[in-house]
Amino acid sequence: MKLVVMIPAYNEEESIGKVIREIPREIDGIEDIEVVVINDGSTDNTEKVAIESGAHHVITHKRNLGLARAFKTGLDYALKLGADVIVNIDADGQYNAKEIPKLISPILEGEADIVIGDRQIDKLDHMPKAKKIGNKIATWVTAKLAGIDVRDAQSGFRAFSRKAAMMMNVLGDYTYVQETIIQAANKGLKIEWIPIKFRKREGKSRLIPNIWSYAKRAGMTILRTYRDYHPLSVFLGIGGILLLVGLIFALRVLIHYIQTGMVTPYLPSAVLAVMLIVVGSITIVFGLVADMLKMQRLMLEEVLYRLKEMEEAETRSKSRQK
Ligand SMILES: Nc1nc2c(ncn2[C@@H]2O[C@H](COP(=O)(O)OP(=O)(O)OP(=O)(O)O)[C@@H](O)[C@H]2O)c(=O)[nH]1
Ligand SMILES: [Mg+2]
Incomplete structure (x- = not known):
């Protein structure tokens, strides 16, 4: 069994060394451990410090592409290395890498495809109140959209089985945390939650300049992901509401017409009714088309999964021949 620990990092020279040094070098059931930054x-000197602290691989984006893209790069790279289990941990030192054995245990036992560390934010003294509320709302929305039990959607301490990692297609460019949960739920993967420690952040957050910009950007990714998996209900919902409001206006005009034989005083309502009915109907038709596109997407994802499997089998047979 091979474990790859991946650490996305953006200007973390102060803390990344400690994170790497905390990673256990021997774990029961694992023969090989590699660290990818x-x-x-x-x-800053993140790259230099990472190498000096014992990272086996450092992949550098020439410019800052964002956490979600870095996560995708790391996942792809870990799969290319032939990882059986992949752990993601932040570079800011808030998670304790010594908890990795506990985190990967349900995957090694074959009981889960993904394990996510639950920071139990209710119990944290060092997290500001506003951030706690934001975290809770985002977790609640993710749970509703994913339709599964979600304890802490924003946690960055997670383990993936090889199969789960291959199934992830991260499309957002800001954060991957909620998107991967919604995807996993839709693909029928089993997620398990394990309570973990979460330390106070030393230094400023790289990801969250303020809570509103985070909410806006993460919110967009969450909604997009949901739309991609449930286009029919999204567009049918929006179109249905527009159509219903349009019909109510139309009814008002019709009743007046039956009573007086005139439409004129209600002309604005009549125009609005027609507009709403047309836009609502188009939205519903659009939903049907989007649903067909979803089928194409699911098929593409299946093809991508098989391609990754083939690539992986090739890597393994090459490394056996060496
Ligand atoms: N690759 C990459 N990583 C980033 C970027 N921004 C943040 N990160 C990393 O993502 C991890 C989490 O970022 P943080 O800034 O700690 O955000 P957070 O943990 O959600 O929020 P805090 O509670 O404020 O710490 C850290 O390892 C960062 O180095 C980015 O633009 N690109
Ligand atoms: Mg952090």
Whole structure:
């Protein structure tokens, strides 16, 4: 069994060394452990410190592409290395890598495809109140959209089985955390939650300049992901509401017409009714087309999965021949 620990990092020279040093070098059931740092266009010494601290691979984006893209780079790279289990941990030192054996245990036991560390934010003294509320709302929305039990959607300490990692197609460019949960739920993967420690952040957050910009950008990714998996209900919902409101206006005009034989005083309502009915109907038709596109997407994802499997089998047979 091979474990790859991946660490996306953006200007984390202060903390990345400790994170790497905390990674256990021997774990029961694992023969090989490799550490991959994805240095996302850092302008400090993150790369140098990572190498000096014992990272086996440092992949550098020439410029800052964002956490989600760095996560995708790391996942692809870990799969190319032939990982059986992949752990993602942040570079800011808030998670304790010594908890990796506990995190990967359900995957090694074959009980889960993905394991996510639950920071139990209710119990955290060092997290500001506003951030706690934001975290709770985002977790609740993710749970509703994914339709599964979600304890802490924003946690960056996670383990993936090879199969789960191959199934992830991260499309957002800001954060991957909620998107991967919604995808996993839709693909029928089993997610398990394990309570973990979460330390106070030393230094400023790289990802969250303020809570509103985070909410806006993460919210967009969450909604997009949901739309991609449930286009029919999204467009049918929006179109249905427009159509219903349009019909109510139309009814008002019709009743007046039956009573008086005139439409004129209600002309604005009549125009609005027609507009709403037309836009609502188009939205519903659009939903049907989007549903067909979803089928294409699912098929493409299946093809992508098989391609990754083939690539992986090739890597394994090459490394056996060496
Ligand atoms: N690759 C990459 N990583 C980033 C970027 N921004 C943040 N990160 C990394 O993502 C991890 C989480 O970022 P943080 O800034 O700690 O955000 P957070 O943990 O959600 O929020 P805090 O509670 O403020 O720490 C850290 O390892 C960062 O180095 C980025 O633009 N690119
Ligand atoms: Mg952090």
